[in-house]
Amino acid sequence: MVENRPILNVMTHLVLMLGVAIVALPIWITFVAATHEEARMLQAPIPLLPGAYFWDNFKETFFGSGLSGSQSAPVWRMLLNSMAMAMMIACGKIAISLISAFAIVYFKFPFRMGFFWMIFITLMLPVEVRILPTFEVVADLGLLNSYWGLSIPLIASATATFMFRQVFLTIPDEMLESARIDGAKPLQFFWDILIPLSRTNIAALFVILFIYGWNQYLWPLLITTDSDMTTIVMSIKQMLEAAEQSPKWNIIMMTALLAMLPPVFVVVGMQKLFVKGLTETDK
C-alpha cells in the first residue's frame, strides 16, 4: 500500500466505521425497540440502548397473533409461510432453469432459439408491470391463497437460466464426448456430470433466490386474502397500519427483526457464495 502515513490510515478506518454505523443504525434502533416493554416505546425519545425484555417480546410475538386490528396470522405461522414460499421459489427456479439451460445448450432442436428468446423476454416483464392480468390468471386457476399461487408465477424468470447457460457453455466439450463414449444418456450426463460441476453456482444462486423469495411483497399482498396465508414480510405493513390504534412498537419491531433475520443470516453466513451469486447473475 502506498503512502502508509498513519493519519491516512486512521482516517480510512474512521470513515469506514462511520459508514458501518450509518448503515447499521436502522437495525440497531429496531433491535433496541424490540427489547423494551410497550410503555417505554411510547415515550419520546425512544431509547438508544437495549432493554431487558427481549425474550418476553419474543415469546409474545412468536406465539401471539400480531396486533389487534391487523388481520395476520400468528407470527410463527407467518414465518412458516415465508419459509415455504422462499424455499419453493428458490428451489423451483433453480430446478426449472437448470433443465431449460441444459436443453438449450446441449440439444439441437427446432424452435430452440425461439424458446431462448421467449425466456429472454421475461427479463423485461417484472411482476410490477403485469400485476393485474397475472392476478386474473392466478385467480382463474384457483390458485389464490395457496403456496402454489405464491410461488409459481415467480419461478420462471430468466436470470437463473442465463447464468446456468453461461456455466454450461464453459464446460469443456470433452466432458460430453467422454461421457458419450462411456455410454451415458443425456439425463445421466446431466445428473452425474453437469450438476456436480455446477454445484457452487447452484449454491450461490440459491442464496440470492432465497432472499428474493423471502422478501417478496407486492405479489403476496395481492393474492392472499386469507389471513392464514400471510407472509411475515407482508405483515409488517399491516402492523404499521394497526399502529395507529394500538402502537405496540416493541412487538412490531420484534416482528421486523424476525422478518429480517433469515435472509441476513444467509447473506452474512454464506457471504462468499452470496457475492459470487450477485456478480454472476447481473452479467
Next chain:
Amino acid sequence: MASIVLKNLVKSYGKTEVLHQVSGEFSDGEFIVIVGPSGCGKSTLLRMIAGLESVTSGEISIGDKVVNELEPADRDIAMVFQNYALYPHMTVRENMAYGLKIRKIPKAEIARRVEEAADILEIGDYLDRRPRQLSGGQRQRVAMGRAIVRNPQVFLFDEPLSNLDAKLRVQMRLEIRKLQRRLDVTSIYVTHDQVEAMTLGDRLMVLNGGFVEQFGTPIELYDRPASVFVAGFIGSPAMNLLTVTGGHSVVQFDNETKLSVKAPISGQITLGIRPEHLIEDAKGEFIIEAEMFEQLGANTLVHGRLQNSKTQIVASLPGHVSKEPGTEMRFSADKNLLHFFDVKTGKRLDG
C-alpha cells in the same frame, strides 16, 4: 543524477525479517543490477528505494539526502514496472505527461519533453493511441518514456523484460543499456535472469534469502565468486561444485583422483571448477565416464560421472563432440581456475 547509499537496510514483516543488513554505495550514473532467485528480496529492496515499502531499520540516501521518510513522489525517481502499469484510459501522450502535469510544468515544456522522449524511443507514431492498442514491446517503451520525461535522479526497473518473448528481450536489453549510457542517469535494475544481469550491469548485487552474497563487477563475480551461491548462480552451465578432502599439497576426491594443489584448509572442502575450464587431456586427473552429450552447436556439454565415484561432472567442450555413452574421457584443469569454498558456510576460501 545522483549517487545512492544504502546503509544496513533491514526489512521485516511482523516478526519475519526478509532483508538483512543490506548495504551498498552506487555512484552517480552507474547501472546497478540487483539479481537473485525468486523470493530473495530484490523487488522488496527496489520498492524500499522507491518508497513503496517502508524501511524497518537502516538508511537510504539519494543524492546526499536521507529519503527514508519521503514519499515516492518526493524522491525524484522514476520506475518501470514489470507489467508496465500504463494508465489504460489515457493515450500514450497523456500517460507520459501525467507526472509532469502534476508538478505543474508548463504545457510547452511538457510537449517538448514528450516529443524528445518519443524520438529517442521511436514511439512517436503511437502518441495518440491507448495502451491496449500496443504490443508488449511498444508498451515497454512507453513505460520507459514515462520515466524519461521526468528527468529523475534515479531510474528504477522492476524486471521490465520478463513479460517479453526471448528475442524481444535480447533486443530491448541492448536498447535499455544504450539509453542509460546516453542519459547517464543512475539506474537500479532488478532481474532474476543472470545473463541479463551480466550484460547490463556495471556492478551486480547478488541477493540470496535477503542477504547480499556479493557486490561487484560481472567479471569479479565470475572470476572470484564470494560464495557457493554466487558460484552456482553466475555462469551457465553452473560451476561444478565437488566435495573433496584437502591436504598439505594434495586434494583428494571420493575416488582415487588426486589433484596436486594446496587447499586453503585441510579437511572437507568444496572445490569449484567451471565446465568451460575443464580441458580434454590424455594425462588429465579427471577420469570421467561420459553419460550424455548436449549439442549446442558452438559447444557441447558433456555430462558424466567421475570414475568409481558418485560425483557428477559437467564439462563444456568447443565445437561438436559426440561419443558413445559410457566412453571414458580424461580432463584436466588450470590450477589457477580452481575455487575453494567452506563446506559449512559456503564462503570463498583463498589459499
Next chain:
Amino acid sequence: MLKRVHFNSSILPYLLVAPQIIITLVFFIWPASQAVYQSFLIEDAFGLSSEFVWFENFEYLFADELYHASFVRTLFFSAAVAFLSMSFALVLAGFADRVVRGATTYRTMLIWPYAVAPVLAGALWVFMFNPTLGIFPYFFEFFGYDWNHYLNGGQAMALVVMAAAWKQVAYNFLFYLAAMQSIPRSIIEAGAIDGARPIRRFWTLIFPLVSPTTFFLLVINAVYAFFDTFGIIHAVTQGGPANSTTILVYKVFNDGFVGLDLGGSAAQSVILMFLVIVMTFIQFRYIENKVEY
C-alpha cells in the same frame, strides 16, 4: 451458443424446456398481452361491459397532469436514489480498497442491508422518523426543525429516497469494491511515483477505471428505483401526502387495485413495460462489453 458437441434427441429437449416455457407463457406472456389488450379498453367498474377505444387511455394518460407529475417524480426519485446510494458506496469502497487487512470484515458489515426487504427497510425508516417517537424528529427539534412527513410532501419524498438509497448502498458497494480491487496495484503505485497524492489518484486514476461499473450500476439502480421500491412507498407513505410520493409503479397498483381503473392501469403497465425494455436493451447492448485493459 450451442455446444459444438450436442445431443440430437427428439422429444427430450421439449420436455426439458416445457416447465419454464409453460410458466412463461401462462404467467408472463399471456398476462402481458392481456395488459396490452386491456390498455385499449375502458371497462365499467363492475366489469360488465367493455369498450374498445384504441389509444384513448394513452391519450388520456399523456394529457393527465397527475400522470405527468408522477412520471417526473419517478425520474427525480430514481436520480436521487441512484446518486445518493452510488456516491456513498463509491466513497466507502474507495476507503475499503485501501485497507489491507479487514476489508472483508467491513464488507460483511456493509452488505447485509441487501437482505432486508424493501418494505421492511421502509418500516424501519418510518419508525426512525416517526413524528412523535422517532429519534430524528426528536433530534431535529433541537434545531427548531419540525418533521412531519405525513403532512410535508418534500419530507416524505426525502424519507423514501433515504430508505431506498440506504438499501442499495450494499449492492453498489460490493460492485465498486470488486472493480477497485481488480485494478492492478502497479498502476496506483505508478501514479504515486508520478507524484499524485491519494485524492488526485482517486479522481484521475481509480474513478475513470471503474467507469464501466458506474455505468452498469446506473442502469441497475434505475431499474431498482423504478420497480423494486414499491414496498418502501407502500409502507412509508402510501403515495402521500397528496400524491407527493406516488411513483409510477405505485400508481399502477393504486389506480388498478384500489381505484379499479383497469384500462388506465393497464395502459400505465404498458408504458412501464416499454421503459423496462429500453433499460434492459441499454444494459445488454452497451454494458455487457466490459472495457479491456
